[in-house]
Amino acid sequence: MRLSRYFMPILKENPKEAEIVSHRLMLRAGMIRQQSQGIYSWLPLGKRILNKVNNIIREEQNRAGAIELLMPTLQSAELWQESGRYDAYGKEMLRIQDRQERPMLYGPTNEEMVTDIFRSYVKSYKDLPLNLYHIQLKFRDEIRPRFGTMRSREFMMKDAYSFDLTLEGAVHSYNKMFAAYLRTFNRLGLRAIPMRADTGPIGGNLSHEFIILADTGESEVFCHKDFVNFDIPAEDTNFDDVAGMKAVFDKWTSVYAATSEMHDEAAFNAIPDGERLSARGIEVGHIFYFGTKYSEPMGAKVQGPDGKEHAVHMGSYGIGPTRLVPAIIEASHDENGIIWPASVAPFDAVVINMKAGDQACDAACETIYAALSKAGKDVLLDDTDDRAGTKFATADLIGVPVQIIAGPRSVANGEVEVKDRKTGARETMTIEAAINRLA
Numbered sequence: 524m525r526l527s528r529y530f531m532p533i534l535k536e537n538p539k540e541a542e543i544v545s546h547r548l549m550l551r552a553g554m555i556r557q558q559s560q561g562i563y564s565w566l567p568l569g570k571r572i573l574n575k576v577n578n579i580i581r582e583e584q585n586r587a588g589a590i591e592l593l594m595p596t597l598q599s600a601e602l603w604q605e606s607g608r609y610d611a612y613g614k615e616m617l618r619i620q621d622r623q624e625r626p627m628l629y630g631p632t633n634e635e636m637v638t639d640i641f642r643s644y645v646k647s648y649k650d651l652p653l654n655l656y657h658i659q660l661k662f663r664d665e666i667r668p669r670f671g672t673m674r675s676r677e678f679m680m681k682d683a684y685s686f687d688l689t690l691e692g693a694v695h696s697y698n699k700m701f702a703a704y705l706r707t708f709n710r711l712g713l714r715a716i717p718m719r720a721d722t723g724p725i726g727g728n729l730s731h732e733f734i735i736l737a738d739t740g741e742s743e744v745f746c747h748k749d750f751v752n753f754d755i756p757a758e759d760t761n762f763d764d765v766a767g768m769k770a771v772f773d774k775w776t777s778v779y780a781a782t783s784e785m786h787d788e789a790a791f792n793a794i795p796d797g798e799r800l801s802a803r804g805i806e807v808g809h810i811f812y813f814g815t816k817y818s819e820p821m822g823a824k825v826q827g828p829d830g831k832e833h834a835v836h837m838g839s840y841g842i843g844p845t846r847l848v849p850a851i852i853e854a855s856h857d858e859n860g861i862i863w864p865a866s867v868a869p870f871d872a873v874v875i876n877m878k879a880g881d882q883a884c885d886a887a888c889e890t891i892y893a894a895l896s897k898a899g900k901d902v903l904l905d906d907t908d909d910r911a912g913t914k915f916a917t918a919d920l921i922g923v924p925v926q927i928i929a930g931p932r933s934v935a936n937g938e939v940e941v942k943d944r945k946t947g948a949r950e951t952m953t954i955e956a957a958i959n960r961l962a
């Protein structure tokens with residue numbers, strides 16, 4: 524991508540409305556724009572990162588056997604009246620009417636709708652287990668949206684829903700999502716800690732929140748320090764291995780971890796000194812088992828091996844991609860800007876032409892840009908006529924992992940400088956070596 528032809532509205536100054544670093548940096552890097560309170564546009568740079576986050580979420584959902592679909596944002600009120608949540612949900616629900624004056628709503632979540640899809644087609648236990656998910660916008664009229672897209676009113680959610688004949692089957696589905704979440708957040712460069720959690724308006728009696736530790740987090744969390752060393756389930760994990768999935772769950776729930784709503788002071792203080800951790804955290808995922816809470820009232824039943832009708836056991840599993848982007852920034856930035864993990868970086872490298880218009884610099888940059896693009900790399904070429912200082916500041920701000928700097932002096936020797944954004948390490952090398960380093 525040539526920066527001279529891109530759309531990345533960088534802000535020079537810190538926006539005054541931004542209270543936390545991720546909000547400030549997302550605005551300054553031209554990643555998002557607030558359209559109204561708690562409602563944002565994702566501008567091109569931000570959308571690239573959001574896409575990468577969603578692709579990792581999608582890959583890990585698919586690896587765990589979940590099947591992707593897409594449900595609408597607008598839902599009929601009747602569906603929610605069947606489950607009894609229409610009135611219970613409260614002011615967070617955005618209620619609307621269509622031209623026929625039919626009561627509708629902008630979906631804050633999709634338990635009712637996915638249960639309606641399930642009950643329309645699935646009649647036998649032989650079609651179970653089933654896990655359906657989508658990545659879709661939600662609306663919750665939060666009383667106090669803040670911190671940019673960390674807590675917005677319209678936001679994106681991956682929400683998955685599992686269906687099983689028995690409680691045992693549902694627990695296995697829960698454990699599969701539990702393991703998938705550990706893998707997902709790890710691939711995003713985050714250490715998420717599963718914590719026993721309150722079930723809230725979703726319901727049920729088994730629930731874990733996945734929290735990443737961050738000073739600006741809204742959640743207050745208490746846990747054992749051992750978490751930081753636990754192994755993440757490997758890429759070749761067998762998600763159909765019931766005992767194996769239970770072992771992952773047991774391991775990751777074997778030591779104390781709870782949000783403030785579920786905190787047990789005595790249990791926490793029983794942890795030896797030096798091994799206790801209390802911190803602030805950001806909830807990036809939340810999973811629930813809630814049995815027949817929706818299937819019973821909505822008649823989602825299957826015929827069991829005994830020939831009888833059984834309401835299915837369900838769970839739901841949410842991740843907030845539009846919260847994950849700022850959460851990653853909170854966990855990975857410095858005084859110069861964002862430091863993207865390679866897995867979600869908007870570009871693999873940025874080529875900085877220190878003297879656009881200089882024939883040798885232009886040629887060197889074009890050579891590198893063409894070679895890396897041909898090798899399938901996402902490259903941003905800063906071919907603008909900004910001053911070098913501005914180019915360096917922009918490259919540091921937007922957090923691309925590798926900067927390839929072509930200045931007249933180094934190019935005269937057939938060389939460029941390669942800078943690692945995370946460590947700041949700089950290395951001068953030939954243009955070929957720079958290409959080979961990244962290709």
Ligand SMILES: Nc1ncnc2c1ncn2[C@@H]1O[C@H](COS(=O)(=O)NC(=O)[C@@H](N)CS)[C@@H](O)[C@H]1O
Pocket residue numbers: 631632633634663665672673674675676678679680681682683725806807808809810839840841842843844845846
């Ligand atoms: N206002 C919000 N802004 C940004 N992300 C949010 C917001 N509310 C929730 N999320 C994200 O969405 C995830 C799931 O939301 S939730 O309410 O906990 N769970 C559900 O809605 C269930 N239906 C799971 S499918 C949260 O863990 C959080 O990461």
